[in-house]
Amino acid sequence: MSAPIETPPAASDFIRDKVRADVAAGKYGGRVATRFPPEPNGYLHIGHAKSICLNFGIAAEFGGVCHLRMDDTNPTTEDPEYVASIQRDVKWLGFDWGENMFFASDYYDALYELAEKLITLGRAYVCDLTEEQMSEYRGTISEPGRDSPFRERSVEENLDRFRRMRKGEFKEGECVLRAKIDMASPNMKMRDPPIYRIKHAHHYRTGDTWCIYPLYDYAHCLSDSFERITHSICTMEFESARELYDWVVEATEVPWVPKQTEFARLNLSYTVMSKRKLLELVEGKHVSGWDDPRLPTIAGLRRRGIRPEAIREFCARIGVAKNLSTVDVALLEHCIREDLNAEAPRVLAVLDPLKVTITNWDREPDELDAAYWPHDIPREGSRKVPFSGELLIDREDFMESPPKDFHRLAPGRAVRLRHGYVITCNEVIKDAAGAVTELRCTYDPETRGGAAPAGQKKLGTIHWVSAAHALDVEVRLYDRLFSVEQPGSTEGVDWKSELDPQSLTVVRARVEPSLASAKVGERFQFERLGFFIVDEDTRGRALVLNRVIALKDGYAKLQKPKEPEKRARPQAPAAEKPAAEKALSREALALKSTYGITDDEARALANEPLLLSLLESAGRSEVVPFLVNEVLREIRSKELASVPFDGTALVELQLLVNDGTLSNKLAKDVLAAMIAGEGSPREIVDKRGLKQTTDEGAILAAIERVLAANADAVARYRAGNQNVIGALTGLSIKETGGRANPKLVGELLRKKLAG
RNA sequence: UCCGGCGUCGUCUAAUGGCAGGACAGCGGAUUUUGAUUCCGCUUAUCGGGGUUCGAAUCCCUGCGCCGGAACCA
Numbered sequence: 001m002s003a004p005i006e007t008p009p010a011a012s013d014f015i016r017d018k019v020r021a022d023v024a025a026g027k028y029g030g031r032v033a034t035r036f037p038p039e040p041n042g043y044l045h046i047g048h049a050k051s052i053c054l055n056f057g058i059a060a061e062f063g064g065v066c067h068l069r070m071d072d073t074n075p076t077t078e079d080p081e082y083v084a085s086i087q088r089d090v091k092w093l094g095f096d097w098g099e100n101m102f103f104a105s106d107y108y109d110a111l112y113e114l115a116e117k118l119i120t121l122g123r124a125y126v127c128d129l130t131e132e133q134m135s136e137y138r139g140t141i142s143e144p145g146r147d148s149p150f151r152e153r154s155v156e157e158n159l160d161r162f163r164r165m166r167k168g169e170f171k172e173g174e175c176v177l178r179a180k181i182d183m184a185s186p187n188m189k190m191r192d193p194p195i196y197r198i199k200h201a202h203h204y205r206t207g208d209t210w211c212i213y214p215l216y217d218y219a220h221c222l223s224d225s226f227e228r229i230t231h232s233i234c235t236m237e238f239e240s241a242r243e244l245y246d247w248v249v250e251a252t253e254v255p256w257v258p259k260q261t262e263f264a265r266l267n268l269s270y271t272v273m274s275k276r277k278l279l280e281l282v283e284g285k286h287v288s289g290w291d292d293p294r295l296p297t298i299a300g301l302r303r304r305g306i307r308p309e310a311i312r313e314f315c316a317r318i319g320v321a322k323n324l325s326t327v328d329v330a331l332l333e334h335c336i337r338e339d340l341n342a343e344a345p346r347v348l349a350v351l352d353p354l355k356v357t358i359t360n361w362d363r364e365p366d367e368l369d370a371a372y373w374p375h376d377i378p379r380e381g382s383r384k385v386p387f388s389g390e391l392l393i394d395r396e397d398f399m400e401s402p403p404k405d406f407h408r409l410a411p412g413r414a415v416r417l418r419h420g421y422v423i424t425c426n427e428v429i430k431d432a433a434g435a436v437t438e439l440r441c442t443y444d445p446e447t448r449g450g451a452a453p454a455g456q457k458k459l460g461t462i463h464w465v466s467a468a469h470a471l472d473v474e475v476r477l478y479d480r481l482f483s484v485e486q487p488g489s490t491e492g493v494d495w496k497s498e499l500d501p502q503s504l505t506v507v508r509a510r511v512e513p514s515l516a517s518a519k520v521g522e523r524f525q526f527e528r529l530g531f532f533i534v535d536e537d538t539r540g541r542a543l544v545l546n547r548v549i550a551l552k553d554g555y556a557k558l559q560k561p562k563e564p565e566k567r568a569r570p571q572a573p574a575a576e577k578p579a580a581e582k583a584l585s586r587e588a589l590a591l592k593s594t595y596g597i598t599d600d601e602a603r604a605l606a607n608e609p610l611l612l613s614l615l616e617s618a619g620r621s622e623v624v625p626f627l628v629n630e631v632l633r634e635i636r637s638k639e640l641a642s643v644p645f646d647g648t649a650l651v652e653l654q655l656l657v658n659d660g661t662l663s664n665k666l667a668k669d670v671l672a673a674m675i676a677g678e679g680s681p682r683e684i685v686d687k688r689g690l691k692q693t694t695d696e697g698a699i700l701a702a703i704e705r706v707l708a709a710n711a712d713a714v715a716r717y718r719a720g721n722q723n724v725i726g727a728l729t730g731l732s733i734k735e736t737g738g739r740a741n742p743k744l745v746g747e748l749l750r751k752k753l754a755g
Numbered sequence: 756u757c758c759g760g761c762g763u764c765g766u767c768u769a770a771u772g773g774c775a776g777g778a779c780a781g782c783g784g785a786u787u788u789u790g791a792u793u794c795c796g797c798u799u800a801u802c803g804g805g806g807u808u809c810g811a812a813u814c815c816c817u818g819c820g821c822c823g824g825a826a827c828c829a
Contacts, residue, residue, distance in 0.1 A: 011768085011769080011777090012769095013768090013769095017771095037829090038829090039828085039829050041828090041829080071829065073828095073829080074828065074829075076828095077828080077829090131826085131827060134827080135825070135826090138825060139825075140756090140757080140825060141756075141757050141758070141824070141825055142756045142757040142758090143756095143757080144757095145825090172827085173827065175827095176827050185758090186757060186758040186759085187758060187759075187824075188757095188758080188824060188825045189824070189825095191825085194826090194827050195827095196827085197827035198827080199827085213827095215826095215827070215828080215829090216828070216829050217829095220829080236760070236761085236822080236823065237822090237823055237824080237829095238823095238829090239759065239760060239823070239824080240758075240759060240760090240823070240824045241824085242759095243759095262760085264761085264822095269766085275829095317767080317768090317778065317779080318767060318768080318778095319767065319768045319769085319778095320768095321761095321767085321768070322760070322761060323761060323762075323767085323768090323822095324760095324761065324762090324821070324822050324823090325766085325767060325768090326766075326767085327766070327767055327779090328765085328766045328767075328779065328780065330766085330779060330780060331766080331767070331778080331779045331780085333779095334778090334779060334780090335779095337791090337792090338792095341791085341792060342792095346789075374787085374788090374789070374791085374792065375787075375788090375792095376787085376792060376793055377792080405790090407790070408790095416788060417788095418788065418789070419788075420788095449788085450788045451788085452788080459788080460790080461787095461788050461789065461790095462789090463789075525789085525791085527789045527791085528789045528790080528791070529789090530791095551789075551790095551791050551792090552790090552791065552792090553790070553791085554790040554791080555790045556790085557790090558790080598805095598806080598816090599816080599817090600805075600806060600815075600816040600817075601806090601815090601816080602816095603815095603816060603817080604815060604816060607816090625806090625807065625815095626807090628806090628807080628815060628816080629806080629807040629808085629814065629815055630807080630814080630815095632814080632815065633814050633815075636814090636815095637814090663809090664807090664808065664809090665808080665809085668808095713774070716774065717774085721774060722774095723773085723774050723775090723810095724773090724774045725773090725774090725809095725810085726772090726773040726774075726809085726810050727773040727774055727810095728773080728774095729773070729809065729810065730772085730773040730809095730810080731773080733773095733809085741809090742808085742809040742810080743809050744809090745809070746809045746810080747809090749809095
């Protein structure tokens with residue numbers, strides 16, 4: 001239930017399309033139930049967030065439910081600490097599973113009963129092969145496996161041994177329960193996969209009740225079934241497990257049959273996402289913990305200061321598809337800035353202070369009014385900012401001999417201090433080593449509040465604080481964890497060596513005094529610098545702030561030498577000579593010579609038995625193009641195993657095309673009707689009045705109606721978009737009830753548009 | 756190599772036989788007391804080769820490339 005209202009409306013995707021179609025078809029009684037099924041053996045990361053948003057999002061959109069289920073079937077890796085962190089993270093992301101919190105470990109009894117049932121039905125057996133033997137018997141991806149010598153044990157013996165497994169009479173690894181499927185299956189997952197193994201281990205929830213534990217492929221689908229899940233959504237690496245998923249559900253004869261759908265997992269540039277690598281970073285102390293703000297973990301993102309709104313928006317924007325994809329982290333960063341722009345009040349802070357003395361300041365400190373929000377954000381509020389004779393600015397905002405486009409402070413130049421006065425630099429003080437230690441400037445009293453002096457239109461603005469008033473704080477500047485786009489993608493290079501040593505810089509910074517009351521978790525924008533959050537390491541008045549994300553820096557970009565354009569696919573030359581094509585099979589060769597057809601046609605025919613039988617009953621090569629191009633499409637897309645007509649009907653159809661009764665397009669419509677069982681081609685033509693027309697008057701009239709109704713498209717055509725003619729042709733044909741001769745429509749249309 | 760999946764702007768993703776669209780990134784301009792934001796504009800793509808069709812990113816054949824699958828992990 002559950003997604004909060006402010007969740008961005010998700011654009012549709014192939015999974016939502018499927019759910020929508022299932023609901024419309026009344027599948028599962030129109031019910032929608034999804035689940036997010038993490039194993040509690042690690043922390044959630046932004047890749048999980050994608051799955052969470054998908055599963056909870058779909059449930060919310062279709063009035064269904066989304067369960068949170070711990071897939072805890074491996075006692076040796078799981079831990080309640082992870083359960084707690086997962087619950088916290090899902091909740092923090094803004095989702096609510098309500099009553100629907102489940103644990104696979106709660107199903108151990110039911111799973112065990114079904115395993116006994118499988119044995120009783122002769123669909124599972126206890127196998128005593130060792131692990132190495134089993135893998136040897138399994139064969140390889142290109143060679144079939146061999147049956148285990150224990151495969152034909154009697155039901156009684158299997159039942160007895162399985163019960164003894166449960167009682168703890170065997171050592172770990174001594175035997176397993178296997179599904180009895182097919183050792184020769186091309187899908188390795190189907191070669192009698194183990195479904196129960198012995199583990200004399202303490203489970204964090206069931207304690208020492210069990211010493212056998214079900215494996216994923218067995219437990220997961222049944223858990224889905226127990227929970228009456230309708231759409232079991234998972235990532236692509238489980239694709240070959242789907243066949244087994246379906247087998248288990250069917251073989252155990254459970255009443256509820258969920259269906260699995262896979263989508264591509266999220267990869268992000270400049271970071272790593274695998275549990276193994278994340279664990280290695282944490283355990284190897286490359287980061288400070290699971291919540292290190294540089295990590296893509298939910299805990300890390302939260303500590304970094306990113307709001308769940310930004311993550312949800314990001315997940316909505318990346319979409320859901322099956323392509324292997326690596327999303328540019330710049331998109332995440334964009335979502336973070338976009339979210340914080342309207343949420344973080346602006347304040348002044350200096351990260352790398354340089355002293356500025358205002359030589360003509362001869363009074364008490366001034367109290368300036370400073371709005372918290374810029375003009376384009378409709379929010380109220382301001383604070384006082386003290387201005388005095390001794391200020392601090394960021395070192396970056398001064399250059400002794402600046403280029404022309406540097407609109408900041410330099411000897412003899414003026415700059416506006418944000419919310420303050422315009423100052424002019426008169427003198428640069430340096431230490432013995434030649435480093436600048438102080439700037440001596442004068443202020444213009446007429447410019448209080450930042451008003452531009454007469455005649456000075458273009459004036460840079462920089463941030464500053466008053467030295468005597470500013471707070472001394474710790475600021476942690478976080479950046480991308482890795483310095484390369486795809487860590488680990490270069491052969492022979494350890495991915496850990498690609499960590500960016502500068503992903504964290506800690507500085508002592510000075511911030512305006514209003515931050516004295518800032519609370520942990522509060523976010524600010526330090527003007528011109530970035531977004532910051534008060535970190536939980538803050539102790540009393542000793543503020544610690546994390547940089548969430550830097551502001552975009554147009555000037556820095558100007559300075560950077562342009563990256564050479566990475567362009568041009570390094571693919572072209574291969575296209576020169578056509579690669580050797582696959583030799584024709586014996587069957588195809590025979591077809592080719594019998595019917596005098598092309599290689600391509602023979603191949604397509606040989607691939608599809610249904611097509612072959614149609615051709616045989618037709619006995620004429622004339623129907624081959626239609627068979628290969630149209631009939632094949634229909635039977636593939638509708639997954640047909642048979643059709644309610646034979647080849648003679650196709651010959652009849654072909655004759656109708658030949659004598660001009662039907663256009664090719666109409667023939668396709670007739671074919672669809674034939675598949676729907678509406679009778680012979682001639683009957684369908686008569687019944688539906690599908691006869692093709694070449695009546696120019698009628699066609700012209702239709703074209704005129706279409707052109708009148710689509711003036712904009714006509715304009716685009718005349719403006720040079722030739723492709724529009726396709727759409728207009730289609731529309732015109734449709735206008736005649738699909739009966740117009742397409743070629744004629746095209747000719748007339750072209751003539752009409754030209755004239 | 757066997758089975759399966761996937762190939763659309765630099766990146767992610769739409770277009771379900773009929774005008775290749777959007778977002779991010781990039782580039783240019785306007786506005787700006789944040790070189791931010793906002794606004795406007797621009798560049799850039801259907802993996803190659805054949806076929807079917809009036810019309811193909813989409814259907815068929817084929818080549819190529821990438822990913823996943825041989826845990827008693829999930």
